[in-house]
Amino acid sequence: MICEICKKNQATIHFVMNVNGKVTKINICESCAAGGGMEILASPEKSFNLLNKFLSSLAMAETAEDKECPTCGKKLSEFKDDGKLGCPRCWDVFREDIIPLLKKLHGVSFHNRKKSPLRKENKISEAEKIQDELRRAVDEENYEKAAELRDRLRDLKSSDVKK
Amino acid sequence: MILKNLSEKSCEWLNSDTATPFISTRIRYARNLAGFVFPSRANPSEQLKARNAVFRALVKLPEWERYEKIEMEELDITDRRLLMERHMASYDLVFTERVSGLVIDKSGLMCIMLNEEDHLRIQVFARGLDFGGSSALGAGVSKEISSVLKFAFHPEFGYLTACPTNAGTGLRISFLAHLPALSREGLIGELMDSLGRLGVVIRGFYGEATKPLGNFFQVSNQVTMGVTEDEITEKLTAISNQLEKTERRSSDKLFKKNKMEMLDRIYRSYGILQFARKLSYEELMSCVSDIRWGLREGMAIPVGGDKINDLIMLAQPAHIEERAEKNLTPDERDVLRAEFVKQILN
Numbered sequence: 001m002i003c004e005i006c007k008k009n010q011a012t013i014h015f016v017m018n019v020n021g022k023v024t025k026i027n028i029c030e031s032c033a034a035g036g037g038m039e040i041l042a043s044p045e046k047s048f049n050l051l052n053k054f055l056s057s058l059a060m061a062e063t064a065e066d067k068e069c070p071t072c073g074k075k076l077s078e079f080k081d082d083g084k085l086g087c088p089r090c091w092d093v094f095r096e097d098i099i100p101l102l103k104k105l106h107g108v109s110f111h112n113r114k115k116s117p118l119r120k121e122n123k124i125s126e127a128e129k130i131q132d133e134l135r136r137a138v139d140e141e142n143y144e145k146a147a148e149l150r151d152r153l154r155d156l157k158s159s160d161v162k163k
Numbered sequence: 164m165i166l167k168n169l170s171e172k173s174c175e176w177l178n179s180d181t182a183t184p185f186i187s188t189r190i191r192y193a194r195n196l197a198g199f200v201f202p203s204r205a206n207p208s209e210q211l212k213a214r215n216a217v218f219r220a221l222v223k224l225p226e227w228e229r230y231e232k233i234e235m236e237e238l239d240i241t242d243r244r245l246l247m248e249r250h251m252a253s254y255d256l257v258f259t260e261r262v263s264g265l266v267i268d269k270s271g272l273m274c275i276m277l278n279e280e281d282h283l284r285i286q287v288f289a290r291g292l293d294f295g296g297s298s299a300l301g302a303g304v305s306k307e308i309s310s311v312l313k314f315a316f317h318p319e320f321g322y323l324t325a326c327p328t329n330a331g332t333g334l335r336i337s338f339l340a341h342l343p344a345l346s347r348e349g350l351i352g353e354l355m356d357s358l359g360r361l362g363v364v365i366r367g368f369y370g371e372a373t374k375p376l377g378n379f380f381q382v383s384n385q386v387t388m389g390v391t392e393d394e395i396t397e398k399l400t401a402i403s404n405q406l407e408k409t410e411r412r413s414s415d416k417l418f419k420k421n422k423m424e425m426l427d428r429i430y431r432s433y434g435i436l437q438f439a440r441k442l443s444y445e446e447l448m449s450c451v452s453d454i455r456w457g458l459r460e461g462m463a464i465p466v467g468g469d470k471i472n473d474l475i476m477l478a479q480p481a482h483i484e485e486r487a488e489k490n491l492t493p494d495e496r497d498v499l500r501a502e503f504v505k506q507i508l509n
Contacts, residue, residue, distance in 0.1 A: 072200045084280075086204035088197060088315035088323045101327050102320075107362075108389030111321025111331045 069093045127156050166242045170485035173476040174249055174271045176288035179468030181458040184410050185292045185403065186339040186379065189250070190301035193324045193333040194283040197313040201325040202261055202278040210262035214277050220311040221266065230273075233265040241490065244481035247369060250288070254369065255279055273304065280325050281333075283308070292338055292403055294396040301334075302392065321388060331388025336399055337381050339368075340406060343456040344413035346378040354409075362386040363402055368448075377448030377475070382406070418460060429457035433464055436474075436504050441497040447478055447504065466508065473507050 001011045067076040074086030076094055085091060091098060102109035130153045137146040176187045195201060199213045214234075221227045235243065235256065246252035246265065251274045256263055264277035276284040285304050289297035315323040322333040329335070345351055355365050362385045368376040382402065384395045418425050432453035435446070451474050457464050458471075476482065478500050484491050487499060 072204050074204060083327070084203060084325050085201065085323075085327070086325075087200040088195065088317070091317055091320055091323050098320075098327055102330070102388060105328055106331065106386045106388035106390075110319055111317070111388055 067093060127153060130156065164239060164241050164485050164488060165237070166245050167485050167488065169249065170245055170477070170482045173469075173472050174288070176272060176290050177472035177476060178291040179472055180291060181455055181468045181471065183291060184341045184407055184459070186341060187291065188289045188293045188297050188336070188338045189381075190287045190289075190297045191335045191337070192283075192285040192301055192305045193281045193322065193329040193335075194285065194305065194308075195315040195323055195325070196282045197315045199282060199315075201280075202263070202282060203280065203325060205261075207262050210278050213282050214262055214264050217266075217275075217277055217283065217312065218264070220308070223311045224307060226307070227266075229268075231267050231269065233267065235259075235263040235265065241481050241484050245479075245485050248479040248481050249476070250369065251286070252276060253279055253284070273300070281329070292400075294336060294338075294400060298334075298336065298392060298396055328385075329387055332390065332392060332395070334387055334392055334395060335383050336395055337383030338399065338403060339379055339381050340403070340410075341377075341379050341452065341455055342406070342410050343378040343452050344410050344417055346375075347417060348413050350409075350413065351375075351380070354406075358382070358402065359385075361398070361402070363398070376445060377452035379448075379452070414456070414460065425460075426457075426462070429453045429462060429464070433457075433466070437508055439501045439504070441494070442478075442501040442504060443493070443497055444479060444500065447474065447500060451475060470507055474504060477507075478503055 002008070065076075068074070069086055069090045070093070071089040072086035074090050076097060079085060079090070079094055079097070085094070085098075099109040130149050134146055134149040134153065137143075137149055176189075178186050196213055196216060199205070199216070200209055202210055202213065205213065218232055221230070221232070238246075240257075243252060243257040247254065247257045249271060251267055251271065252265060253276065256265070256276050256279045259279070261278050263279065266275040266277070268274065272288050274286050276286070285301060285308070287297045287301040287304065289300075317323050321331040324330045324333055342351070345354060351365065358365060364383055364385050366381045366383070367374045368379045368381070382399070384399060386395075432450035436442075436450050436454070439446075451471060454464055454466055455471050458466070458468070480493075480496055483496050483499050483503065491499070
C-alpha cells in the first residue's frame with residue numbers, strides 16, 4: 001500500500017481516526033508520519049495542516065454536493081477540474097452538469113436533432129435561406145435558378161404541412 | 164527501434180498535386196466500449212482488458228487480419244515519435260503511461276489508436292480533399308467494428324466520449340492546408356477568429372497542441388453534437404472553397420506587388436536546400452513551403468510534388484534516427500538531414 005500523503009513510499013503506519021463518528025483509515029509512510037523527508041512536512045505545524053487538509057477533503061467528498069459516479073468513482077469536483085468523464089455511466093450521474101457544458105461547446109445538448117425541439121427552427125431557417133437565395137436569383141435575373149429554388153421552397157413547406 | 168521499414172517510405176495520403184493548397188483529409192471517429200471505464204480513469208489491468216477486447220474482436224473480421232497490431236509498450240520513444248510524425252499516433256498516445264496500442268494498415272491510410280483519451284480513435288486518411296470518400300470509409304470501418312464490439316451509446320448524447328467536446332457523432336473531419344500567402348500576410352490569426360465563430364478550428368501541423376510548420380495548418384470541425392455527418396462535411400467543403408479563394412487572392416496580391424522579391428525568396432529557399440550542410444526540420448519546412456508555393460505559381464523549379472512529400476515526411480527527426488538506427492543529437496540530425504535533402508533533390 002502506497003503512502004496517502006507523499007504517494008511515493010510504502011505505507012507502514014495505519015491510523016484509524018474518528019471524525020464526528022465517521023471512521024477514516026489513513027495509511028502513511030514512516031517518513032511522512034515523522035514529519036521528515038518532505039520539506040512541506042518539516043514543521044509539525046505544517047504537518048498538521050496538511051493532515052487537516054487531507055481530512056477536510058475527505059469530509060467534503062462525503063457531502064451531498066459532490067456527486068460521485070458509483071461505477072468509476074469519478075467525483076463531480078474532479079470533472080469540474082479536468083473536464084473529463086470517467087466512464088459511460090458518468091454521463092447519467094453528472095447529466096445536469098454536463099448539459100450546460102454541451103450547450104456551450106456545441107450549441108445543443110442532444111445528439112439526434114430529429115427528436116429535438118430545435119428541428120422545426122432549423123427548417124424555418126432553411127426556408128429563409130432559400131428565400132434569400134431566391135430573391136438574389138431574381139435580382140440577378142437568373143430565372144432558371146429561381147425556378148429551381150421556388151420548387152425547393154414549395155417542397156419544404158409541403159413537407160412541413162404533412163407533419 | 165523496430166519501425167525502420169516505415170521510416171523509408173512516404174505516406175500515400177500526401178498530395179503530390181502542387182497546384183492545390185490541400186495536402187490531405189483526415190476523418191476521426193471517437194468510440195468507447197460499453198461497460199468499460201474510460202482509459203484515463205481505468206487502472207492498468209482495466210486498460211489491458213479494453214485493449215485485449217478490441218484486439219480479440221478484430222480477429223473476427225477477416226479484412227482485419229492484414230492490419231498490424233501494435234502494443235505501445237513494445238516501442239521505444241523513437242518508434243512512438245515516428246508514428247506521431249506519420250500522423251498515426253497523437254501526442255497523447257506517444258507520451259502516455261497507459262496500456263495503449265495501435266492497429267495500422269500498412270498503407271498508412273487507416274489506423275486505430277487504442278486507449279488514447281477514448282478506447283478507440285478510428286482514423287482514415289485520404290490524399291488531397293476527399294470528404295466524401297474518406298468519411299464513407301471511416302463510417303464503414305466504425306460500423307464494421309460495431310458488429311463485433313458494443314460501443315457506449317446514449318439515446319440523448321449519442322456516442323459517449325471521455326471529453327464532452329467529442330460526444331454525439333464522435334466525428335472530427337480535418338484537412339491539412341498549405342497557406343503560405345495568408346500566413347505571410349499575417350492573416351492566420353484573423354482567420355482563426357472568423358472560423359472559430361463558425362465552429363471550425365485551425366491547428367498546427369501535427370494537430371492538437373502542436374505549432375504550425377512550413378505554413379501547413381490543420382482545419383477541423385469543433386462541433387460534433389447535434390449535427391449530421393453530412394452537415395459537417397458540407398460546412399468544411401464550403402470553408403475549404405473559401406480558404407482556397409482567399410489564399411489565391413493573397414498570393415496574387417503578393418506576387419503583383421513585388422514579384423522580384425517573391426521570386427528571389429523562393430529561389431533562395433531552393434538554394435538553401437541544395438547547398439546547406441546543416442538543416443533543422445523547421446528551416447527545411449520553411450524552404451519546402453516556399454518551393455511548394457513557387458510550384459503553385461508556376462515557377463520553374465525542378466522539384467516534383469513527390470519529392471516535396473518525401474522531404475516533408477522522411478526528413479522528420481524520428482524518421483532520420485530510425486533510418487540511422489541510433490539516437491542522435493540535434494546537430495547530428497541536422498547534418499544527416501541536409502545530406503538526405505541533397506540526395507532527394509539530385
